[in-house]
Amino acid sequence: MSGLFLLTASFLASSVEMVEALTIILATGITRGWRSALIGAALASVVLALIILVFGAALTTFIPLDLLRLIVGGFLLIFGMQWLRKSILRYAGLKALHDEDRIFREEVSELSKVSPSGTGAMDWVGFTVAFKGVLLEGLEVAFIVITFGSSAGSEGVGGLSGVGLATAGAVAALILVLIAGLVLHRPLAKVPENTMKFAVGLVLMAFGTFWGGEGAGIEWAWGEGAILALLVTYGALGWGAVHVLRREARATVSA
Amino acid sequence: MRYLRSFWYDFIVGDSWETAVGVVAALGATWFIIEHHASLSEALGPLFAAAIIVIMVISLIRK
Numbered sequence: 001m002s003g004l005f006l007l008t009a010s011f012l013a014s015s016v017e018m019v020e021a022l023t024i025i026l027a028t029g030i031t032r033g034w035r036s037a038l039i040g041a042a043l044a045s046v047v048l049a050l051i052i053l054v055f056g057a058a059l060t061t062f063i064p065l066d067l068l069r070l071i072v073g074g075f076l077l078i079f080g081m082q083w084l085r086k087s088i089l090r091y092a093g094l095k096a097l098h099d100e101d102r103i104f105r106e107e108v109s110e111l112s113k114v115s116p117s118g119t120g121a122m123d124w125v126g127f128t129v130a131f132k133g134v135l136l137e138g139l140e141v142a143f144i145v146i147t148f149g150s151s152a153g154s155e156g157v158g159g160l161s162g163v164g165l166a167t168a169g170a171v172a173a174l175i176l177v178l179i180a181g182l183v184l185h186r187p188l189a190k191v192p193e194n195t196m197k198f199a200v201g202l203v204l205m206a207f208g209t210f211w212g213g214e215g216a217g218i219e220w221a222w223g224e225g226a227i228l229a230l231l232v233t234y235g236a237l238g239w240g241a242v243h244v245l246r247r248e249a250r251a252t253v254s255a
Numbered sequence: 256m257r258y259l260r261s262f263w264y265d266f267i268v269g270d271s272w273e274t275a276v277g278v279v280a281a282l283g284a285t286w287f288i289i290e291h292h293a294s295l296s297e298a299l300g301p302l303f304a305a306a307i308i309v310i311m312v313i314s315l316i317r318k
Contacts, residue, residue: 070282070286073282074278074279074282077278077282077307078266078267078274078275078278079266081271081274081278081307081310081311081314082266082269082271082274084311085271085274085311085314085315088315089315089318094318136262139262140266143266205307209303209304209307212278212282213285213299213300213303213304215282215286216282216285216286216289216303217285217286217289217290217293217296218285218289218296218297218299218300218303219296219297219300220297220300221297221300226300230304233304233308234308234311237308237311237312241311241312241315245315245318
């Protein structure tokens, strides 16, 4: 069960971040030239792959599983709660939804104001913006892949497990978003980012609670079945919170 | 380095510091109790999950 959750969570989280990175690459490519934008994005992807490789191996090799699960569980809980909280506030209308079209227009406008820098086909402003954008968006993905993958244990899907399986989910998302970006040639504004963030937030919270609790010494009564119970409980909490906050927001507006 | 610092700050603290403090406190308290009363290791599971829910609700109330 945890193998499938690992793959799905990694895929969804990566899709959200890759959609945001694609907006930056498109804006950079259109205004500063594709060569600089694509080289910057490719180099950032290599750096992210190295981070996953080095830290993934180091964590699973040098840290005992109980301690790893305590630390990783804590981080996953914090991260999952931040994502879930943001998506609840967005659903309730208390926080603006992520608008890729608007971000794209702003990026294009900002980048068009800067005069060309560099020689030949290489534009260093374009390179830097694409590199930084992909690296920063990808760091969250790398973090999920490393932490989730290193704690997931040996249960696998299609011969892959742990960090390898989480990486496969992230790479699948990268390929899918890249193909969509190449075909459409514009930001993927219609991707239901908030729903995906809500789902990933729930999964990270459920696994964070389970692993963090195990690391602290808890023996879960239903074994891994507790993860499902946690998912359902947190899902009901999230859904309920959206409705309560939405009603509160409407009451405030009409008052 | 400035961006990495900003990433870690956004990641751990974000716009709700209560979440990070609450999670660390809940994990620390659970570990401490089980270290001293191992017989509670099964009973503390639901309580730990309830503590996480309370932290989430507090962070939403303090939006």
